[in-house]
Amino acid sequence: MKRVYVNEEWCLGCHLCEYNCAFANSGESDMVKALKGKTLYPRIHVEGDEQITYAVSCRHCADPLCVRSCISGALHLEEGAVCISRDKCVGCLTCVLVCPYGAIAPGPDGAALKCELCLSNGRGEPACAAGCPNRAIVYEERGEESR
Amino acid sequence: MKKYVIIGGSIAGVSCVEGIRSIDPEGEITVITSEAHSNYGRPLISYYLEGKTDLVRMSWRGADFFERNGVTVLHEVSVTKLDPEGQKLTLSTGAALPYDEVCLCTGSYPFSPKFEGLEPVEKRFFFTTLADALALEKAVDRLTKVLIIGAGFIGLKCAEGLRDRAGSVTVCDLAKHAMSANLDADCAPILEKHLEANGLRLMLGDTVVRFEGQRAVMQSGKIVDFDVLVIAIGTRPNSALAAQAGAKVNRGILVDEAMRTSLPGVFAAGDCTESMDISAGEPGLLAVLPNASLQGRCAGVNMAGGSDTFRKGIKMNSIGFFGLHIMSAGTYTEPVYTEITEQGCKKLFARDGVLTGFILLGDVHRAGIYTSLIREKTPLDSIRFDEVKLDPSLLPFGRSYRAKKLGGAV
Numbered sequence: 222m223k224r225v226y227v228n229e230e231w232c233l234g235c236h237l238c239e240y241n242c243a244f245a246n247s248g249e250s251d252m253v254k255a256l257k258g259k260t261l262y263p264r265i266h267v268e269g270d271e272q273i274t275y276a277v278s279c280r281h282c283a284d285p286l287c288v289r290s291c292i293s294g295a296l297h298l299e300e301g302a303v304c305i306s307r308d309k310c311v312g313c314l315t316c317v318l319v320c321p322y323g324a325i326a327p328g329p330d331g332a333a334l335k336c337e338l339c340l341s342n343g344r345g346e347p348a349c350a351a352g353c354p355n356r357a358i359v360y361e362e363r364g365e366e367s368r
Numbered sequence: 369m370k371k372y373v374i375i376g377g378s379i380a381g382v383s384c385v386e387g388i389r390s391i392d393p394e395g396e397i398t399v400i401t402s403e404a405h406s407n408y409g410r411p412l413i414s415y416y417l418e419g420k421t422d423l424v425r426m427s428w429r430g431a432d433f434f435e436r437n438g439v440t441v442l443h444e445v446s447v448t449k450l451d452p453e454g455q456k457l458t459l460s461t462g463a464a465l466p467y468d469e470v471c472l473c474t475g476s477y478p479f480s481p482k483f484e485g486l487e488p489v490e491k492r493f494f495f496t497t498l499a500d501a502l503a504l505e506k507a508v509d510r511l512t513k514v515l516i517i518g519a520g521f522i523g524l525k526c527a528e529g530l531r532d533r534a535g536s537v538t539v540c541d542l543a544k545h546a547m548s549a550n551l552d553a554d555c556a557p558i559l560e561k562h563l564e565a566n567g568l569r570l571m572l573g574d575t576v577v578r579f580e581g582q583r584a585v586m587q588s589g590k591i592v593d594f595d596v597l598v599i600a601i602g603t604r605p606n607s608a609l610a611a612q613a614g615a616k617v618n619r620g621i622l623v624d625e626a627m628r629t630s631l632p633g634v635f636a637a638g639d640c641t642e643s644m645d646i647s648a649g650e651p652g653l654l655a656v657l658p659n660a661s662l663q664g665r666c667a668g669v670n671m672a673g674g675s676d677t678f679r680k681g682i683k684m685n686s687i688g689f690f691g692l693h694i695m696s697a698g699t700y701t702e703p704v705y706t707e708i709t710e711q712g713c714k715k716l717f718a719r720d721g722v723l724t725g726f727i728l729l730g731d732v733h734r735a736g737i738y739t740s741l742i743r744e745k746t747p748l749d750s751i752r753f754d755e756v757k758l759d760p761s762l763l764p765f766g767r768s769y770r771a772k773k774l775g776g777a778v
């Protein structure tokens with residue numbers, strides 16, 4: 222399955238992926254209108270220190286703890302991608318408790334928000350990868366390693 | 369074709385179906401449950417009362433789950449006997465049901481001590497099933513005075529669910545603190561203040577000694593008038609069926625890491641079991657939804673001839689009350705980090721160089737990084753724990769960890 226992969230050697234720490242993510246999932250067609258003056262809730266986060274930066278988003282785990290643990294059944298698998306039916310979510314944050322990468326967080330309404338690979342927002346491919354100026358984020362198929 | 373029978377149609381039972389079907393698409397699966405409802409998020413019953421979900425959205429794996437998986441479900445039927453030698457079950461209907469592999473996903477039941485004068489109290493409820501929530505919905509209106517015995521998370525969730533529906537909600541508990549099984553004396557007062565600020569009346573360190581009609585006489589001598597009583601003192605594993613059949617049972621049904629009981633062909637998963645708690649180093653009751661789900665799936669895979677293990681079990685719970693998030697995980701050994709403010713608290717516990725537990729109130733951002741340290745028994749000297757302590761992030765895990773997790777399929 223194609224996933225979002227991050228190469229930290231190439232990450233510039235520019236945070237563009239966060240903006241592109243928030244825009245792609247805003248439902249707006251104008252970036253300024255979508256983002257200006259608003260608190261953003263991107264599903265990808267750049268972290269690091271002065272030397273190292275990298276972006277973290279959902280790994281779409283082969284055996285996702287969040288899907289198994291979700292008390293409402295909002296989190297589910299769609300052909301390998303881990304997706305969320307936000308109307309089912311009750312905001313208990315059990316998913317935040319179990320995700321080993323800290324890749325899921327509540328949105329403004331309290332329901333969980335996570336990367337869904339831009340599969341259902343009309344983008345067709347992850348906006349973070351498409352817009353990364355240094356190709357530090359890529360969307361591709363890599364070997365399904367055993368853990 | 370193999371004949372699988374699953375006793376209990378809740379989280380562990382549904383996950384067991386998923387486990388079986390991941391290996392065996394054909395075998396005949398029958399699910400038997402004493403409840404009228406199945407496959408719903410049990411913790412959602414309080415959210416239902418609160419109006420944050422409804423009967424359709426509460427379905428855990430979707431309304432067509434059993435049909436999609438070719439499962440026969442018998443609702444409001446109980447298994448009354450398990451005969452492991454004859455490989456058959458006796459049902460409350462009198463019928464006998466043969467099986468090749470069976471899984472006990474019987475969960476837990478609410479228990480109630482004998483209170484003097486309890487029997488005549490007409491409007492009394494437990495709070496563990498959807499039927500309980502539906503009954504409470506009918507019994508409570510804007511004038512109703514509700515008394516809940518038990519300030520554990522079930523009692524408090526019930527209180528939250530009823531606050532806007534009822535005239536008043538009082539919660540009492542013999543323990544000195546709310547959620548005493550999950551929180552300690554440093555963290556609990558923050559929750560208690562928050563609950564009271566949100567309109568609940570708490571009577572801690574005090575409980576009912578007897579009922580006189582619609583009045584509860586408390587240990588302290590106080591009197592609480594009530595219309596509706598909810599008993600939420602605790603739950604116990606439903607292990608009688610297994611015990612009668614000769615399975616090894618301690619507090620719960622004992623299982624190994626493949627979810628096998630001591631009886632051949634008999635598996636068990638979820639709240640009815642007692643299994644290894646790796647943070648405590650000894651078996652315990654790991655009665656929360658994530659474990660029921662993981663164990664159910666593991667059992668199903670093994671029943672169908674696949675191979676799976678459940679070997680990272682810990683207690684872990686995430687719950688919120690009126691916007692305040694609370695997480696607790698693992699075993700509280702030696703405190704290695706404590707941060708307490710007006711709004712929240714954070715406590716981390718470690719022993720023998722590994723994280724064993726934590727409590728978080730308020731800021732719960734990326735808590736899964738801590739949970740993962742416990743579950744993976746990550747040696748704390750292999751990461752920069754001084755940084756992780758303050759702020760859970762992947763930075764202190766080092767480049768090779770990140771390269772593997774962020775650069776590879778996990």
Ligand SMILES: Cc1cc2nc3c(=O)[nH]c(=O)nc-3n(C[C@H](O)[C@H](O)[C@H](O)COP(=O)(O)OP(=O)(O)OC[C@H]3O[C@@H](n4cnc5c(N)ncnc54)[C@H](O)[C@@H]3O)c2cc1C
Pocket residue numbers: 292313315375376377378379380381400401402403410411412413414445446447448473474475476495496497521522525526606609637638639640655656657658660684685686687
């Ligand atoms: C109000 C409430 C809030 C909760 N909140 C949380 C939370 O926020 N997070 C969390 O992780 N967990 C929470 N829990 C706990 C969680 O619901 C359980 O851990 C989980 O439901 C366990 O699933 P299970 O399938 O093992 O058992 P159960 O859900 O208890 O289901 C067992 C089923 O088996 C049936 N059964 C039993 N005996 C028989 C028999 N002999 N024949 C036929 N059927 C039988 C029962 O009727 C029942 O339907 C909460 C529980 C409650 C009650």
Ligand code: SF4
Pocket residue numbers: 278279280281282285286287288303319320321322323324325335
């Ligand atoms: S949210 Fe976390 S646990 Fe769930 S699939 Fe993504 S990385 Fe895995």
Ligand code: SF4
Pocket residue numbers: 290291292293294295296305309310311312313314315316317332333
């Ligand atoms: S916050 Fe929502 S998605 Fe996360 S576990 Fe709870 S119900 Fe599921």
